[in-house]
Amino acid sequence: MTEAALVPALLVVVPILAATIPLALGLKVDRNGWSVAAVVCTALFGATIYLAAVVYGVVGSGGRVVHALGGYPRQYGIELVADELSTLIALLVTGVAAAVLAYTRVGGPRGNTFYSGWLLLTGGLLGLTLTGDVFNMFVFLEIVGLGTYALIASGDGPESAVAALKYLILGTVGASIYLIGVGFLFMSTGTLNMIELSTAVPETAGYDHTLVRAAFAFVFVGFAIKVAQWPLHTWQPDAYQHAPDGVTPLIAALVSTVSAYALGRVLYTVFGPEFLAVTPYATEVIVAVGAVSVVAGSTLAVVQRDVKRMLAYSSVSQFGLIVAAYGLVTETALIGAIVHLVGHGLMKAGLFVAVGVVAVGYGARRVEEYAGLAGERPFQAGSIAVLLIALVGIPPSIGFIGKWYIAVGAIEAGAWIVAGVIFLSTMLTLAYAARLLETMYFTPASATDRAHAPAGVATDGGTPSRVTVGMLALVVGVAVTAVALGFAGGTFFELLDPFVEEVFADV
Amino acid sequence: MIELLASRYAYALMFVLLAIGLYMMIANENLVKKLIGVNLFQTAIFLFFVAVAYVEGGSSPVVPADPDPGAQLIASPLPHVIVLTAIVVGVALTAVGLALIVRIYAEYGTLREDTLREVRADD
16 A cells, blocks of 8 residues: 555545644643644645645546545445546645634634534545545445534524534434435345446446335435525525534535535446436436526525525526536536536635624625625725625636536537526526625615624633734635636646546447 | 235235324324324334245244255345334334424423424414
8 A cells, every 4th residue: 555545545544633632732731723724724735735646646646536434345345546637636625624714713703612613524525535435425425414503503593503403403313314325236236346336236236226216216315405406405504604604615615515416426436427417307307406406596696685695595506507518418518517616615615704794894794785885895895896706707716617617518408408508597696796796886885784793802801802913814815716716727638538438438 | 805815915904004003193183193104114124124035934033053954945045134123213213203202202291293383373
């Protein structure tokens, strides 16, 4: 086993073990949580960059890195696999987890237990990204869930506990339904490894086997809850709105993103494009669920007045776009879906951090309270504007590349409805983005009575919440990255091409 | 149909339990009972995995030192391991859920969802 093969295992084990450090150290040292989390997350980001260099062939010859846990063969052991796709998602996870800490250092929530949850969630997300075993995926799905429920409930208000409980019940049902699908797959093939399944499904069971089709249905519905597709999205707006401002960027950027990645992984690596093509109504159902979510999510976003809630509904629609792209079953659409996953994660992380910064510094939470923001806080307003425009999909931006590839894929597949839905979603995204832009830039601050920034006094004698240079640098940095990646469309295509070629090899 | 139920009753039972659990989650106004519904839902799936592993006439998958282990008839151990892991996950989820319910009760003074909705609407 080479050095690089150890990295996937360390990426999962280190954050989960490190999650105990803030608690244990808390007996002696107060407020060590942030430092521990910062050191661990930065180290994880560094390790993932090294892994990416190996996988993409910057160091050595490239190709996937596989770690067989305990050295057991994959027929009954568990593998962690870093290939072209999972490495990209792992980069996003570790990058965002490390970057958002720049907000939480002063913006809170504080406390050692909070950072234990943070590290547990990061470890779960990395496990979910790297695992090559469908049952192991269930376990990590639940670890991610546990971390998310705990972090959402760390908010001050009682509302956050209610939102977390709602998510807990729905999320558990989603993961359990996925587990039923895994059970059916195991019954029909006798294996749980994804690579083994990809050959065992057609050869041992056959694509038209009732158990395989039932497994597909259960897996898809289970993930539809986790990814928050209409009408199973109801947990998401509550969870995003009532989570603390420091937590929302992390969960909005990563939790649903990694679940959507896992859905894509199961659809394309386990079942394969051929299964989707030959099973009656499989692609139709996936595309329909995605397309309806796009329209419903955008429409609901337009009528929201709370900015966090509006962005949460916007996530429902953007994930709808990704799910619809999965259902198109063309190479271009799959690349588009992956690029949009990463791009949406980045943009939403930036937007939610910016919303948190505005809430701390300007005291604004609702759309009308953003009036006059551009005059008083030009950097914050500018970054929000850039990110919103990127989310709409105006070039050059990462949002444009994802939508472009998906649209081209839709036209290749002859799915004119999806092409129309993309156009419609762009219009609706523009509708809610433009409303916020108009308020920020053209409505004078005096026109509405805005809530004033919270008084800068912390009763426990600690530092009060305030806008720091780190927060501003983070927001501006994400906005610049979202635009800069707009020029990297070709690079994304080259990086992901080996994975997509392999998936579509036998079609 | 009768024959199917007689020979595969464990699978039928799983879906009955699933449905009862789901119904409890949706229809019951009491948050603790909702969580019991979640537990029932999960337990039904555990039962399903154990039923999958069953081998007619097989013993439990604790293999004694035997010169010819392949000749023994034992139940499949892998689903049992899966269920053990899933039980641990389920216990953790129940603990977090109960902790959240304790906090909701402390904040709002009620465990019923309809009362909770009224209290929150008044705020």
